[in-house]
Amino acid sequence: MARKSRPTGDPKMSMSRRTFLSAPAALAATGLMPGPLLAAVAAETPGMPDLSSWEAVRAQFALDPSLLHFASFYIASHPAPVREAIEGYRRAMDRNPFHVVEHGMFGDDAQNLPLQVQREAAAYLGGNPEEVCLTGNTTTGLALVYQGLPLERGDEVLTTVHDHYSHHESIRLATERAGASMRKIALFDDSASAGTDAIIERLLEAIGPRTRVVGLTWVHSSTGIRLPIREISAALRRRGGRPLLLVVDGVHGLGSVDETIATMGCDYFCAGTHKWMFAPRGTGLVWASAENWARLRPIIPSFTDLGQYEAWLEDREPSTPTNANRMSPGGFHAYEHQWAMAAAFRMHQRIGRDRVAARIAALNTQCKAGLAQNPKVKLHTPASADLSAGLVVFEVEGVAPASVVEQLLAKGIIASTSPYAVTYARLAPSLVNTPEQVDQAVRAVREISG
């Protein structure tokens, strides 16, 4: 466990991280002083490869080439820069786990590896490093936020019928504990023809006197629709009255849409980074402003908030407000995965958030246009790229979704079904696919539909 070298919760991160207590000579002898640690990992890890063409990007993945992978949004295949970063940290930790973790976790700013991750993530999100809470996945982020909210008996969380199990259950468990309630509404009857104004109208109409929190999903894995979160947030703020908190499950938008997430209008943005971001499996984040972090009550002891640790040492309550680090679940983790998140954010930045989004939009538009030619296919995802992202959700007349997926697999195409009460088939064209592969998938669906 750390000494007084724990990272601070100071919002400005003007560190009071203190120097490690061991004698410098002893550390130097390990060859793993933090500077050297980072330098050693960097020296063993090739720099960012050429990512200027889509072929070069696709070459970073070790995916089975005998299959067409249209379910990459489910869980990431680690691209080479991420694999190499994981390997670099793993080798360093296997050589000297104590010093690497002691420095990497509890060292000053220059050595602190979660801070490096927070910086890379913040640059991508358009926020500040101290606003980024590192988690293990979307589910954990949602649970931390809802359990952390100061819900009172009688309060209501308004959500929708369209959200994922992890989101609904996070709300149910938190409201049950607080004596609050949850209510689900439909934002549209038909996802494919839903429009921004009608969605906003339904949401505003449903807000009741007890509603304190609104929980939404950015890109729905049930139908592929992408909610206009920016416009929804603006409408919620315009309506006046007691301000509501907007919690967003953003997992299928992060890494697929060109958005500056910190300015999108979410109060809490929760996402796994092990899907579209291609960060290591078992990684995720929550973004919120300092003001919104301060509203929450942590439920898991943090290992990255000095204020909380110092308070414990002095046997008192923490005197500073809750911050992102205090909300980040402590205990030791698979650090090679968490630290290698930074490589995934760097890779996205290197390719360009706008180029990534444009490529995903083009492949998905092509896929939808191809399927739309098929009279036996009903698309549930809006045709508009503004109201969709990387998921194409559809039904084939007379063929059960599970059978569509099975028959596609028999043709070497990996698709998936949506894990909801009403289930559909899904193709998710992403950076690992080519336009030719999209045509192949569309042709395969035509063969299945007969």
Ligand SMILES: Cc1ncc(COP(=O)(O)O)c(C=O)c1O
């Ligand atoms: C909309 C949505 N939210 C949350 C999750 C759960 O994500 P995680 O595995 O990061 O907890 C999923 C899973 O794919 C999802 O589709």
